[in-house]
Amino acid sequence: MNKDTKPNLITNIKNNFHKLSKGQRIIADYIINNYDKAAFMTAASLGEVLNISESTIVRFANSLGYSGYRELQKELQELIKHKLTTVQRLSLNDYSENGNALSKVMEKDIDNIKKTIQELDTENFNKAIDLILKSRRINIIGLRSSTFLSGYLSFYLNFIFDNVKLISEGANDVFEQLVMAGKGDVLIVITYPRYSKRTLEAIDYAKNKGCLIISITDSLLSPAAQKSDVPLIAKSDMISFVDSLVAPMSLINALIVALGSRKGESTASYFENLESIWKKHDVYDE
């Protein structure tokens, strides 16, 4: 089943309702009205609650085009993803054996990057590069766990641009830091589920002042993507209570490298300048 039909899972159930058997309709009803609970029930426990056989539940999934109940359940979990509380997330996976955590988590991250490569829109990537290169000021915002990605992006862009402004929570709030932003500016927004409300407010505020918005987020359906001029999608996947930001970091690396290449000579000359400082002040181990 194609990823893009995901948001229509509930609709899909509704559309196929007339085809369903009586027992299947009971399941459909329950899922529509209790999708947040259903997302965490096995076929067995769902059957128990509804007093319906497990095989009926599997057939129900098949009728909707899924290979089995697990696939349907996965879609359901995807659907409610950014509405999950962290406590619900903790119950999603079992990582109680350490070794388990290790390989599971890292393999999921490989998948995230792979999906990101497959789905990435090169045209938008190039558009983002052009927009950044010609903007008056490059504002960057990422709050909560995305703070570290926005800091990382800003750390490197500071080496090649003179007009980078990192917006972060501090003594001055994020709006104060954007009060002078305006036409000709770009705001690069990094936001992942659960989306920080303050970040979304900052987008509205900056847009209203005339900034163009580039978003780095997890899906075209994310509220940040929908508010932005150029959305760049890199997959994240919650693992227990952590939002994996590995694929977005990889995308950010690509962005930095592409920008550095485009600035060409001046990048090299800044670094020559920096090398001599680093040497003089003994910054790196030799």
Add this chain to the structure above:
Amino acid sequence: MNKDTKPNLITNIKNNFHKLSKGQRIIADYIINNYDKAAFMTAASLGEVLNISESTIVRFANSLGYSGYRELQKELQELIKHKLTTVQRLSLNDYSENGNALSKVMEKDIDNIKKTIQELDTENFNKAIDLILKSRRINIIGLRSSTFLSGYLSFYLNFIFDNVKLISEGANDVFEQLVMAGKGDVLIVITYPRYSKRTLEAIDYAKNKGCLIISITDSLLSPAAQKSDVPLIAKSDMISFVDSLVAPMSLINALIVALGSRKGESTASYFENLESIWKKHDVYDE
């Protein structure tokens, strides 16, 4: 040729010196004395400098056990990796076409995670978990670009531990922040080439006070790994002037998830507490 023999490339040349032809000895000599230049020369340009045919150079590589000159050159680049200046790095790769950067960078990151999984020492991973769980205080340090990884690790550990201390550059310097550290404490160090000198000094300072050291770094040969009680290796690969920290971030995710699982109930109860705050103060978009 096995990765672990890498540090002995120069030694390898020396050991095989008696077997080499006259022309090959000229190449060997040049490489030993100019390895930093040689690392960036093609077989053709090396041949031109030494007035030797390209095929002699290829045979030279074969004599030393490499499939060709490119493989030898790669080893050479690895060898000098953390001694490279950023200006030299810029010349290492060509990312001038944006799309190019995009897929090249992200595929390299997949490779980095794969290598990390293959080479990871599960025993050490488990040792690290145990050590963190029983330490009096969990000190975390990462400077320069690793600042964002140490901040990210600390961000999540703050949800499950009451004794996390993030050491960072600020008004108080890193030593002042460690002045009260001592026996029973752990220091988690994150450091990637080019290794920050201050980070290495902080390890020495903390060790001397009786802290145990867990390092997250790129190789067992890294100075931080050698100074540490429990080294955890996650590959990084420089891409142009950026050190990709994607694989280390993935390892850190695994560490956080494993620690959260081991704390079990108390993790869930902290999050229940936090959920109600987040709701009350409207932190996340609903």
Add this chain to the structure above:
Amino acid sequence: MNKDTKPNLITNIKNNFHKLSKGQRIIADYIINNYDKAAFMTAASLGEVLNISESTIVRFANSLGYSGYRELQKELQELIKHKLTTVQRLSLNDYSENGNALSKVMEKDIDNIKKTIQELDTENFNKAIDLILKSRRINIIGLRSSTFLSGYLSFYLNFIFDNVKLISEGANDVFEQLVMAGKGDVLIVITYPRYSKRTLEAIDYAKNKGCLIISITDSLLSPAAQKSDVPLIAKSDMISFVDSLVAPMSLINALIVALGSRKGESTASYFENLESIWKKHDVYDE
């Protein structure tokens, strides 16, 4: 007229209402209903609005016990002080000549410290010292412009205590940073008009968890003082759009010095330790 009667200015007018002449009652009415506007009107302009002679206005002030209209107006401005918007503040003073600003501002700061000395409650100061010395953890919070005072206090306390935790806006919000706080902890709060709402919420949150609260604020009437176990008062005075935090900084100096003295020997030994680090790492100019 005593400062402490200040909050009763409106009440004072009401109580004396029966003694007032007809013309004076018109003034009284206007002030009660438009005190925020009246606070910024001269006797002349007030007279004009009300169609009443300036001398009636002066006599009105006298009837209420003020030496003149200017004194009454000052009280009025004090009264609404922390409800003033910054735009209103800008109109409060004229500092358009630079030299003017210079001496006016600095003399106001001397006054602030003098008043602070006169009104300081030594018993509370000593209570605060004792409480800090025996607390499990010393949490410190100051947001907005008070961020710099809380940072300054924490900078120095880090030299003499091992259990200082600075709470500030960042990737983790202030509540998350207090989630593990509890019985036996102290929270030192620094807040000045216009009081940050988040700071007041943090007090409630920490109190609820069992923390004792020491506040450093501008008046016993400040909401932070009223919520706290040990209020320490240091005067601030808005000068144009700036809240002068000079007197609070002076009080914080006294707090640090008194705490350092009480810790005695251990303070000296920490500094001996630090001196050798500073020397080794060349922190200070010799």
Add this chain to the structure above:
Amino acid sequence: MNKDTKPNLITNIKNNFHKLSKGQRIIADYIINNYDKAAFMTAASLGEVLNISESTIVRFANSLGYSGYRELQKELQELIKHKLTTVQRLSLNDYSENGNALSKVMEKDIDNIKKTIQELDTENFNKAIDLILKSRRINIIGLRSSTFLSGYLSFYLNFIFDNVKLISEGANDVFEQLVMAGKGDVLIVITYPRYSKRTLEAIDYAKNKGCLIISITDSLLSPAAQKSDVPLIAKSDMISFVDSLVAPMSLINALIVALGSRKGESTASYFENLESIWKKHDVYDE
């Protein structure tokens, strides 16, 4: 004895050497060679060490133009001030009684502001204002305990200027943050004894790039004052191990207010903009 002769105390002793009695010469010799110790000895203990009567020591002070030994000792302490280690400072004052600390510290701060007013050079203050108003970029640096003053200055200037850049210790070092600075820029430096070496290096680096330097420091003899185009002097006085930054904060208030006045209309309009944000996002307690 005039403050400005302070640096010549040792010279003064040397110049008057021929006038001294035999016993006085022993004292003179000892002080010249052991001035760092002598600075902390009472007349009695000095007498004991040298086997000379206390009254001889007092007469020695008189011969050099001091009212007594205490005055000479004070000059001596001033002389070595910024070479004092923190451990020596701790022995300078006794604040073991809390109440004592409280009034002593605050009165010293009043003195510091008074001296600052007396000695302030209004012409330089005006020059600083003009320079800041017309600069391309306003860079601000203050490290160690001055971090909080530079943060405070930047907090307020962000409300009225669009070109403020706060330089601080962080992932990017201070030189990297200045790498794009140049002609037309100003660097405002805040530094107090013991002067941070990194701050002085930053001045040299920025000067070399063509920045003009405004320093806020404790004396015209401070290395920062000597390297700067416009020095602004505000007194600090060490109290125990704390450098009181109260007078500099007062000077910074004056600077902010004067700059806000000069920007006039635009300041008011920025604040109107901010007021509506603050209201919308409930920043301040009402």
